[in-house]
Structure formats: structure tokens, C-alpha cells
Amino acid sequence: MSRIKRFLATLHHAFFNFVLNSFKSINRKIRSKLPAWRMREETKEHVQSSIKIFKWIILPASLLYFFLEFYFFSENALDTMLWGLAVFFYSNFLPDLPSIYRRKTKKNYRKDLPWYKRYAILLFAPLLVWILFSDIHLNWRTTETYHNFKSLTIYCFFLFIVGFFAFVRFPIQIGNLIEVLVFPFYGLAGYLTHLKVDKVW
Template sequence: MSRVRRFLSTLYHVFFNFVLYSFRNINQKIMSKFPVWRMREETTEHVQSCIKIFKWLILPASVLYMLLMFFLFNVNVLGSVLWGLAVFFYSNFLPDLSSIYRGKTSDGGAVLPWYKRYAILLFAPLLVWILFSGIRLNWRTTETFHNFKSLIVYGVFLFAVGFFAFAKFPIQTGNIIEILVFPLYGLAGYLTHLKVDKTW
């Protein structure tokens, strides 16, 4: 049991350090004045909440979901579940990735049209890669994505991704359920982030 605890503790610290290191590098790249101590504090809050929700909700629900899908519909959803788990962890930190393009104009208004604002949310990893490639897009927005409108947009996007990734024709009941469940992982992660930030 002690070995298991040490292993889980190691995984926790690896995950925590990865998140902290990633956001610290991003903030250094954009020359943010966000203090390191505050970054560490926020990372601790979000990582602990993420792990708690995963342990008590996402993991048992995923196991039950896989068993029900296999025995009721003879469908193996392990692949989509693994992708869903990855999306859950990613979505826990997604709203803060938009900070790389957060800013205000002299009159305090946003300067980006709506489709560019939501491109920052939906394609955040690509934009982070562009940033570290030395390309600085002249995009600025006051949008923080810490709201339910952004959550809905993200959910629709994940549904589209799930449909193109997991749809098998002719579509049957089990496949429909698989497509519908996939976005729930991302929504759960996003909601966890909003809860930690006291958005709801």
C-alpha cells in the first residue's frame, strides 16, 4: 500500500510540476507580471480540484460507462474514454490559456471579432505553439472565457470533434451514446475550473 501511495504521490507531483512549468513558461514568453507565488497557489488549487473530481466522479463513471456499453451494446469505448480523460485534464486549465492574448485597447474595448476570440479558446494549443515558434499574433481581447457562454461554445466544438472522430456508419444507438458522452469529459473539466475560480 505504501508503494502505491508513493507512486500516486509521484504522479501528482509530476502533474503539478508540468502544469506549473507550462504556465510559467507561457507567462515568461508574454512577459506577464503575474507573480510566481500566485501562479503556484492557483496551480495548487486547480490541480487538487482536478484530481479530486477525477478520483471521485470521472474515473468511476468512466468504468461504469465502459461496462454498460460493452454489456448492453457490445461496444468497446476504451479508446474514446482515454481521449475523454485527456480532454478532461486539458479542459481543467483551458480557460487560463487564453491569457496569452488578453489585453485592452485604450478605450477598454475588445479588438477582435467573435470568431477570432473563440479561435483562441478552441485552438489554444495551436496558438501556444505559434507563440513559442516566435510568431506573435497581433490579437488582443478582454474575453476571459470564464463564463457559461464560452462553456457552451466549447461543448458544441467537442461534440463536432467527437462526431468526426468516433462516428461509425451506419450509426447505431451505442455509437450515438459514445459521441454524446465524449464532450461531457471536456465540460466536466471546464466546469471544475470555473468552480475553483468561483464563477458559479
């Protein structure tokens, strides 16, 4: 039992360091003035919250979903479950990723980005982080914070489209339709967890 606890503690520590070092690298690249202690505290809050929700809600619900899909519909939902778990953890930190293209006020700017560019920053955040580290200049700046339910709704709709094209099989059966519909809920849970930690709701 002690070995299992040590293993889980090691995973927790590795996950925390991965998230912290990722955001440290991003902040160094954009020359952020966020203090190191504040970054560490915020990362700790989000990591602890995501693991707590995963352990007590997401993992049990995912296992139940997997077995019910197999029992009632003879569907192997392992792929959607594993991808969903990855999306859950990713969504826990997604609202902070677009900060690399954020400006604080509208002063000295005539207007904000068009809506499709604003939400492209959210939906394709990993690609834009890659662009940042590739030293490709992208002159996009927005006052949008993405810490709101409008951004959450758009993100979940995007995940539904991704899930449809990734997991649908024709002719569509009930079990397969459930797989497609369940996938965005992982993103919803992760995003809501982030907003809860940041006291948006």
C-alpha cells in the first residue's frame, strides 16, 4: 500500500512540475511580470483541484460509462474515455493558455480582434503556443479573458464537432451517439473546474 501511495505521490509531483514548468516557459517567452511565487501558488491550486475532481468524480463516472456502454450497447468506449480524460486535464488549464495574446485594456487600440480570431486563440491554443516558440510573429492581441461561460459554451460546441468527426461510425447507433455526446462533457468538467478555482462561479 505504501508503494502505491509513493507512486501516486510521484505522479502528482510530476504532473505539478510539468504544468508549472510549461507556464514558466510561456511566461519567460512573453516576458510576463507575474511573480514566480504567484505562478506556483496558482498552479498548485489548479493541479490539486483537477486531481480531486478526477479522483472522486471523473474517474468513477468514466469507468461506469465504459462498462454501461459495453453492457447495454456492446460498444468499446475505451478510446473516447481515454481521450476524454486527456481533454479533462487539458481543459483544466486551457483558459490560461491564451494569456500570451492578451492585452489588459483597450487604451491605444482602435478595436478588439474579430470574434473568429478571438476564439481561434482559445480553440487552437496549443498551435498558437507552438507558433510563439517558433518565433513566428502573430500580431493578435485581445482583451478577452476566456474566464466566462460564453467561452465555455463555444469550447464545448467545438469539442462536440471534434468528437463527431473523430468517433462517429455510420450507420450511427445509439451507443456510438452516446460516445459522441459524452466526449464534450470531459471538456466541460475540466473548464468548469478551472472557473471554480478562479471563483468565476
